[in-house]
Amino acid sequence: VSLGAGGEFDLIRRFLAGSPDPPAGVTLGPGDDAAVLDGGWVVSTDLSVEDVHFRRSWLTAREIGYRAAAAALSDLAAMAAEPVGVLASLAVPGAGGVDAFEVNSGVRAAVEALRAAVIGGDLSRSPGPIVVNVTVLGRTQRPALRAGARIGDEIWVTGTLGAAASAVRIWEAGGDPPADLRAAFTRPSPRVREALRLAESGVLRALIDLSDGLAGDAGHLAAAAGIRAVLLERELPVSAAARAALGDAAAYAAALHGGEDYELCFATAPGALDGSALAAHLGVPLTRVGRMEAGSGVWIEGMDGRVGPIERGGFSHFAKGQA
Amino acid sequence: VSLGAGGEFDLIRRFLAGSPDPPAGVTLGPGDDAAVLDGGWVVSTDLSVEDVHFRRSWLTAREIGYRAAAAALSDLAAMAAEPVGVLASLAVPGAGGVDAFEVNSGVRAAVEALRAAVIGGDLSRSPGPIVVNVTVLGRTQRPALRAGARIGDEIWVTGTLGAAASAVRIWEAGGDPPADLRAAFTRPSPRVREALRLAESGVLRALIDLSDGLAGDAGHLAAAAGIRAVLLERELPVSAAARAALGDAAAYAAALHGGEDYELCFATAPGALDGSALAAHLGVPLTRVGRMEAGSGVWIEGMDGRVGPIERGGFSHFAKGQA
Numbered sequence: 001v002s003l004g005a006g007g008e009f010d011l012i013r014r015f016l017a018g019s020p021d022p023p024a025g026v027t028l029g030p031g032d033d034a035a036v037l038d039g040g041w042v043v044s045t046d047l048s049v050e051d052v053h054f055r056r057s058w059l060t061a062r063e064i065g066y067r068a069a070a071a072a073l074s075d076l077a078a079m080a081a082e083p084v085g086v087l088a089s090l091a092v093p094g095a096g097g098v099d100a101f102e103v104n105s106g107v108r109a110a111v112e113a114l115r116a117a118v119i120g121g122d123l124s125r126s127p128g129p130i131v132v133n134v135t136v137l138g139r140t141q142r143p144a145l146r147a148g149a150r151i152g153d154e155i156w157v158t159g160t161l162g163a164a165a166s167a168v169r170i171w172e173a174g175g176d177p178p179a180d181l182r183a184a185f186t187r188p189s190p191r192v193r194e195a196l197r198l199a200e201s202g203v204l205r206a207l208i209d210l211s212d213g214l215a216g217d218a219g220h221l222a223a224a225a226g227i228r229a230v231l232l233e234r235e236l237p238v239s240a241a242a243r244a245a246l247g248d249a250a251a252y253a254a255a256l257h258g259g260e261d262y263e264l265c266f267a268t269a270p271g272a273l274d275g276s277a278l279a280a281h282l283g284v285p286l287t288r289v290g291r292m293e294a295g296s297g298v299w300i301e302g303m304d305g306r307v308g309p310i311e312r313g314g315f316s317h318f319a320k321g322q323a
Numbered sequence: 324v325s326l327g328a329g330g331e332f333d334l335i336r337r338f339l340a341g342s343p344d345p346p347a348g349v350t351l352g353p354g355d356d357a358a359v360l361d362g363g364w365v366v367s368t369d370l371s372v373e374d375v376h377f378r379r380s381w382l383t384a385r386e387i388g389y390r391a392a393a394a395a396l397s398d399l400a401a402m403a404a405e406p407v408g409v410l411a412s413l414a415v416p417g418a419g420g421v422d423a424f425e426v427n428s429g430v431r432a433a434v435e436a437l438r439a440a441v442i443g444g445d446l447s448r449s450p451g452p453i454v455v456n457v458t459v460l461g462r463t464q465r466p467a468l469r470a471g472a473r474i475g476d477e478i479w480v481t482g483t484l485g486a487a488a489s490a491v492r493i494w495e496a497g498g499d500p501p502a503d504l505r506a507a508f509t510r511p512s513p514r515v516r517e518a519l520r521l522a523e524s525g526v527l528r529a530l531i532d533l534s535d536g537l538a539g540d541a542g543h544l545a546a547a548a549g550i551r552a553v554l555l556e557r558e559l560p561v562s563a564a565a566r567a568a569l570g571d572a573a574a575y576a577a578a579l580h581g582g583e584d585y586e587l588c589f590a591t592a593p594g595a596l597d598g599s600a601l602a603a604h605l606g607v608p609l610t611r612v613g614r615m616e617a618g619s620g621v622w623i624e625g626m627d628g629r630v631g632p633i634e635r636g637g638f639s640h641f642a643k644g645q646a
Contacts (some may be wrong), residue, residue, distance in 0.1 A: 010432040022458055023440040025407045025462060035408065035442040037460065039362030045410040047445040052414075084348045085358065087368040091375075098431045109487045117346040120360040122370040127581055137360065140347060278574025 042081035046072035050129035065106025072134035079208035080137035080199035085119035091126035144207035147224035149267035155290035165258020228295035272280035326609035356401035365404035369395035373452035388429025401532035403522035408442035414449035449578035467530035470547035472590035478613035485563035488581020551618035
């Protein structure tokens with residue numbers, strides 16, 4: 001989320017994504033939420049950098065580790081893969097003994113909450129920022145991909161949106177976010193259980209996790225299918241805590257463009273999913289937030305019923321003055 | 324190598340190594356050069372941080388990427404695994420478009436030199452140092468482990484030692500290393516082909532790559548077997564270029580304690596390996612540098628035939644004033 005959409009980093013990110021032809025032994029190369037290897041292994045890597053993805057004043061060392069690992073594990077949820085192990089690389093300032101232990105204990109807590117384990121890692125001193133890179137390894141015999149949505153499909157999300165981005169907004173304005181917004185940022189819950197259940201149910205046509213904001217990530221599903229996503233303004237499950245703290249307009253913007261909700265966004269055939277029954281089973285809200293249509297890009301149907309394009313892409317915390 | 328031996332970081336590194344009981348699906352957990360997963364997948368991660376592992380003034384952006392990836396790939400050689408794919412995470416200062424491309428092109432060059440591919444990655448701005456984390460994925464049906472050496476075994480190394488550490492020493496003293504020393508640091512060659520050939524030949528009882536210095540890494544083989552390593556001072560294949568640049572004593576110290584040679588160190592049964600025949604076949608020197616004995620630690624038999632303990636562990640570039 002930190003780098004926002006567009007600009008040089010998006011270009012480079014695509015470049016980094018690697019070559020389109022995966023080598024022997026690799027079933028699915030770069031371009032989805034994770035690569036898939038022979039034997040059903042799913043692997044992805046995620047970098048968290050101080051003052052880009054978080055500020056030290058916002059989080060304890062343990063929360064820095066927890067959040068970095070949870071964000072990385074969310075990519076396994078996005079493939080409907082079961083987490084098995086992670087490799088955690090930490091760079092911490094100075095001798096930093098206590099901090100590295102604390103960051104690492106946070107990584108472990110996030111990993112163990114999903115019954116996975118730390119199976120390797122690396123450690124370095126850092127001459128500047130805290131850096132945490134987490135590589136996640138999971139398994140599935142049937143990975144859920146970004147591509148596969150069809151015209152007419154419904155677009156769904158789990159949970160509520162905008163709380164984590166609202167916490168960031170309050171911190172960046174010099175405030176102190178209320179506990180529920182703060183927790184959304186510091187302890188995201190990767191939706192692994194929900195993704196596995198949805199995959200089992202057979203309703204998933206396309207799946208992604210919300211790391212760049214709903215508009216951006218629904219746009220990824222649409223782009224992967226060569227169609228357009230139309231979101232319904234009135235249906236967005238905006239976090240009540242975000243509304244209370246920031247007001248409706250800002251909370252709505254955070255829900256649409258804010259990143260790091262780490263909820264799932266997925267497409268199903270029309271009528272295929274009984275959302276309220278599954279939501280009751282999972283104990284997590286499931287909301288139909290839009291539909292796929294012919295076209296391209298991400299659009300929104302406003303309260304007045306009019307459909308217009310919305311700027312594609314996510315939300316950049318620190319874009320101002322730090323380009 | 325950067326953090327040296329002993330001290331807090333060694334403790335934390337052990338802590339980071341994870342729990343001793345690997346989860347289901349993981350054949351070999353932390354503690355070796357890489358973890359091993361069901362299906363023969365081998366996975367490891369390696370962090371390179373500016374001003375800890377390298378300085379920007381020493382290397383081009385492309386060399387920073389090449390070296391980081393080669394160092395990571397050396398862990399696959401250390402398992403006698405064939406490289407398949409890597410995930411590269413880059414944090415680069417500022418907008419840094421050109422640099423990120425260049426770093427990434429170096430990663431690719433190192434990966435493609437071993438017929439592997441970049442299959443994923445992440446990218447971030449960095450508020451300070453260049454950071455490159457490379458996760459490597461390889462395959463083998465018979466991983467070569469650190470444990471397995473026996474009393475009486477011979478200790479061998481590939482190549483020559485001390486050149487990379489000598490380049491660092493010259494840079495740190497304000498000089499400009501000669502081209503062959505510089506290249507040893509900037510473009511290490513992971514000994515994948517050599518490791519696969521040695522594994523095929525069936526002579527390997529234990530294998531590690533030289534990232535922390537011969538004394539430290541031979542010590543890891545000995546410790547994994549619960550025995551001691553005795554190195555032979557007169558046999559050390561000290562880099563001739565290092566001798567020419569630094570003199571015999573400093574070159575010898577670099578060979579013994581300098582890190583980042585990325586050569587192989589392995590144990591074989593006495594007389595099992597015809598080193599000169601295999602060296603001729605591979606085009607790489609193979610030198611018997613010691614033997615395993617009952618006891619513990621790392622010892623050296625000097626030119627005078629006397630055996631004494633040597634300080635265990637590697638060599639810390641930047642230890643002074645940067646603890």
